[in-house]
Amino acid sequence: MARRLELYTLKHSFMPPDASFPNHKVPALQESSETPAAIPVTVKEGPCVTPPQENVLGPVHCSGGMGRNAFAKEAKNVAFNKTATSTSWSYGVSWSPDKAVDGNRNQYMHGGSCFHSDINYKAMWKVDLGRQYRIRHVTVYHRDIHLNRIANCTVHLSNDNTTDGTLCYTFPVTVNNSVIDLVCDGRGRYLTIRNQGIAADHDDTLNICEVEIYECSLGTYGEFCDKFCHCHSSSCEQNTGMCPGDCRPGWQGDRCKPCAGRKCAYTNSSCDRYNGSCDTGCLEGWTGDDCTLECRNGTYGDACADQCQERNCKGTSPCHHVTGKCEPGCEAGWTGEDCTRECYGVDCKKPCAERKCAYTNSSCDRYNGSCDTGCLEGWTGDDCTQETARETMATHQRHISVDTVR
Numbered sequence: 001m002a003r004r005l006e007l008y009t010l011k012h013s014f015m016p017p018d019a020s021f022p023n024h025k026v027p028a029l030q031e032s033s034e035t036p037a038a039i040p041v042t043v044k045e046g047p048c049v050t051p052p053q054e055n056v057l058g059p060v061h062c063s064g065g066m067g068r069n070a071f072a073k074e075a076k077n078v079a080f081n082k083t084a085t086s087t088s089w090s091y092g093v094s095w096s097p098d099k100a101v102d103g104n105r106n107q108y109m110h111g112g113s114c115f116h117s118d119i120n121y122k123a124m125w126k127v128d129l130g131r132q133y134r135i136r137h138v139t140v141y142h143r144d145i146h147l148n149r150i151a152n153c154t155v156h157l158s159n160d161n162t163t164d165g166t167l168c169y170t171f172p173v174t175v176n177n178s179v180i181d182l183v184c185d186g187r188g189r190y191l192t193i194r195n196q197g198i199a200a201d202h203d204d205t206l207n208i209c210e211v212e213i214y215e216c217s218l219g220t221y222g223e224f225c226d227k228f229c230h231c232h233s234s235s236c237e238q239n240t241g242m243c244p245g246d247c248r249p250g251w252q253g254d255r256c257k258p259c260a261g262r263k264c265a266y267t268n269s270s271c272d273r274y275n276g277s278c279d280t281g282c283l284e285g286w287t288g289d290d291c292t293l294e295c296r297n298g299t300y301g302d303a304c305a306d307q308c309q310e311r312n313c314k315g316t317s318p319c320h321h322v323t324g325k326c327e328p329g330c331e332a333g334w335t336g337e338d339c340t341r342e343c344y345g346v347d348c349k350k351p352c353a354e355r356k357c358a359y360t361n362s363s364c365d366r367y368n369g370s371c372d373t374g375c376l377e378g379w380t381g382d383d384c385t386q387e388t389a390r391e392t393m394a395t396h397q398r399h400i401s402v403d404t405v406r
């Protein structure tokens, strides 16, 4: 590495100032026997989330994806190997406009992979993406020095080759990093970078080594192309993930949510394309058109018809949207997970609701379960749980048996 750094330093120290470059001649790399092809490639594990290190020569290839950012796996550089043009450039093919889309991020001007405009021409560089793309993130790899040449430059996006189109970004007055991530949010086929020479030094040259223009891969959206949509035959809206048309089978709603995520009463429920509604209704504790919302506003249970405040919990308790369970247990005389069933007897194990009282709203004695309204016809006992007819029949049977024995 020490040898590489030494060579790198040598190259820069011998590089002549631009103003002295002979027009339209390829500058010879006489200061070193090392050719551009010999520049080492640094392979970096994972997505390229940091610009190339100062002590790293040559391009940085990231194993995590096509781009240098964290979203690289789901984003595609649509500028790669597309047609790039400029009003003028220096030194023949060595620094031609296409060098800024050749896939090589080397920022060393003599590395054979940078565009260098002619001097004093209010430089323009343009790439034709071949068709319209929905883009957002753009990364510009400037020459490693002379960052003043990108200051105040503009980026435009257009669908028409005869006009710059819409201004989508202006570089800051002071640029401190030679790798610039910028947002050019829109749809377009042509991306243009211009230097009008309005920076303080009036330098109107462009030195661009690589421009990467990203679109999210089909089926992804969001700031970092890390969210997935499931439209039937179209891409989704870049920011919201909304599908303009139908969803793929098994997905529903304007954001094409999964049918499988609903809480339908039965698993074989149909799935409405527009609102995902379950034709079998929702499972207990769930509500909403597509049964994806928990019961709220103090309700729980089947169709969210049970009221949390009507439970008889021992003290305060959260109210589960499905069961309404009382965490600390029930007050005396009440049973069930949600403490809504009256009970009596030892350990309150007998449910009041199973008695045969004359009226359903009968009281329920906490100790013996007696009905203050008496028993239904055919039932007897303190708690009206014994069948009178059955008892009479049993008595009759016993009498017959005794008579037979006699």
Ligand SMILES: [Ca+2]
Pocket: 099, 100, 101, 102, 103, 104, 105, 106, 113, 114, 209, 210
């Ligand atoms: Ca390049």
